[in-house]
Every structure is written in structure tokens, then in C-alpha cells.
Amino acid sequence: MSIQTRRDRERAERERLIVTAARKLAEAEGWDAVTTRRLADEVEYSQPVLYSHFKGKRAIMTAVAVEGFADLAADLRAARTAAAGSDRVLAEVGAAYAGFAERRPVLYDVMFTQAVDLPFATPEAPTALQDGFGELREALRPLAEDDDLEVLTETFWSGLHGLVTLMRHGRLRREDHDRRLALFISRMSQ
Amino acid sequence: MSIQTRRDRERAERERLIVTAARKLAEAEGWDAVTTRRLADEVEYSQPVLYSHFKGKRAIMTAVAVEGFADLAADLRAARTAAAGSDRVLAEVGAAYAGFAERRPVLYDVMFTQAVDLPFATPEAPTALQDGFGELREALRPLAEDDDLEVLTETFWSGLHGLVTLMRHGRLRREDHDRRLALFISRMSQ
DNA sequence: ATCGGATCGCTAGCAGTGCTAGGATCACGG
DNA sequence: CCGTGATCCTAGCACTGCTAGCGATCCGAT
8 A cells, every 4th residue: 555545544534523523523513613713622633634625614514413413313213214114214213313413412413503504405415415315315205195205205394393493492282392392203104 | 853863874875885886796706796895985985884783794695685685675574465276376476485586596605505504493593584585475375274384484495595505506406496396386286 | 150070972092803904934846 | 964845833814703891872860
């Protein structure tokens, strides 16, 4: 193996180090604590190295968001494949989605409100995003009827997103979360 | 009238001036353009005056958000009272909500993602918020059945919020917006 | 009419932000 | 062993929200 490949490997490792450090720091102290100085300090390099890997701070956050989408997709897949009766699939997947947002609020935040420049609903969207959307689509396929499956999936996703977002921001009474979720799922199932 | 009252009146006018200037500036150039310096320049006062009226920049944004909630409530009320058949009410109100978010994205932004410290779902929430929520509740009352009306309203609201938020952030195909809205309303109507 | 006092709004500055230009340092190839 | 090129750091820029402290202004009492 050439020297160049070793360098490339080290570069790739350092890039991952930056992303995971940003994620850990954010999950520990919130995104406000993730400044370029603090992050550089955390990875034990100087600030400018960050910019040799990423175009800017937002690009780092976007990288964290992509990781988040991969995690979310994995959670949804697990819930879908583990669901007992086929009529329970939607409820399980919905609960998994809401659970993800609740367990990892900081991650959900960067995925949906901070890293807004991520390409979506287009072929060049990261596969992690398409996977997650695909899980929702499969969970909904039995319910599609004559509705367009794609439209139904987007609508279902929107409902879940609204529920978790408004609750996270303190706009809904927390104690009724499960009832709202159950009501939404039941009505969406016709 | 005493001098004090005149001063109080002038203070109140200037406070309104600040809020409307912030709103106009944001709607014209986005919230990134609303810096304290720029805003002070716009109202033709120095920076510190802003802080004699508001605790900080976020408080100014919150004031703009409250104005936004009043506007939204007015839109919803107009849609609800103008709806022809009683089975059209929900569709009209939903369309009004989505239309508001589409027509005033910057305002909707500050209401739901920037000014997160606004009290909600509690008695001390500004009346504008309670009015808006009340409009949704009245639109849904005929559909409540044995579901708790409050829970149903929160769920409906969440769905609308998710639809407009994800679309605004480019996560949903714009051309299917009306179909998603129609699907959501029809399923929520049982 | 004039003066004392309190209010008011300004200038100047602080600490911290994202980002970058420039040079020093180090490892490599000849 | 030396020149060369990549690598990474120090220092600094322009900007942010916010505040201390002073100067002017206007009011009320003498």
C-alpha cells in the first residue's frame, strides 16, 4: 500500500472523528455548545483542520444529520420486521418513529430543523434518507387502497413529524402523547 | 393627561415600531438579516434602546411571533365562519392553515421554530394562541365522537404542522401538496 | 428664570462567533 | 543531504448579541 493510501485513510478517520465528536458534544450539551473552537478542541486539532474536511460548520452538522437518518432508518426497519400481526405494523413503526425523536431530541433537531440544506425527495438524496422513507412506505403499503402510496407515505410521515415536533417544543400536553399517536394511527388506517 | 402618560404612550409606540420593523425586515430579507444593529438602524435609534424595551433579541422575535399567531387565528376564524356546508369546514380551515404557512413562511418560522420559549398549552399562553387553537377545536367539534376533542384537535394541528413544515424545508414534493392535504383531511374525518 | 435631579439615549467596548490568510514545520523524493 | 510540497497552527478579520458608563435633555421646584 502506498503512502498516499495511508494518508487518505488517516484523513477519513479524522473526518469521522470530527463528526462523532460533534454528535457527542451536541447530545451532551446541545448544539449551542458546538462551536468550531470547542469542536476543534475536542478532536485535539486546530480550527482550520475542520475546514479542510468540511465547507463549514453547517456541513459538519449535515454529516451528523445523515448519521441520524441512518439510525432512524434502522429503528424503523427493526420495528417493522418485528411487528407481530400485520395490522400492528403501522402502530409499531409509528411508535418507533416517535420513540426515536423522544430519545434523541438533539439528533432529530439537526435532521429536521438545522440541516435544512440536505437534498430530499430527489434521487441524489443520501441513501439513509431513502431507506427511512422506504420503511414507512412498506408499513403503509397494505393500507394504500386507491390512494397513491407515495402521497400516503408523505402524509403519514408529516403527521408523525408534526406530533413529535410540537411536543418537543412544548406546544402539546405531554401526558396525552400516546393518545394522540393512537388516534392518528387509527384514523390513518381508515 | 400627565406627562407620564405621554411618555408611556410614546414608549408603547416605539415598542410597536420595533416589533413591526423586525417583522418587516424579516419578511423582506429573512431572519438572518435581523441583527440588533440593523434593527436599531431601521428604527433610527441606537442598539441599547432595544434592550430597554426587550430583554434580548429573542424577546423581540417572540413579540413578532405573537403577532403572527393573532394573524393566523384571524385567518382560521374567517375560513371557519365562511365555510359553506358544515362538512366543508374542516377542509377550509385546513386549507387556511396551510395557506398561511405558505404565504408567510418567515412568520410561520418564528412562530414554530425560532420562538420556542413561548408558553403553550397552559393558561398563561397569549390569547392569540388560545384563539387559534380554539378555531381548530370548533372546526373539529362535530367530528369528535367519543374521542377527546382536545386530543383530536392537537392531533389535527400536528398533522397540518407536519405537512407545512416538511414541505417548506423541501422534504416533500411540492406538486403533491394538495393531494396530501386532501388525504389527511379525509382520513381525519373518518 | 434658574437650578437640581432624574431620565433618557448615545458612544464605545466586551466576549464570543464562523471563517481564513499566512507562515512555520514536518515528511517525503531525488 | 537537501529542496519541495503537503500539513497544520497562530493570528486575525468581520461580525454577532449585549452592556457599562457618560452627556445631554427635559421636568419640577424654588
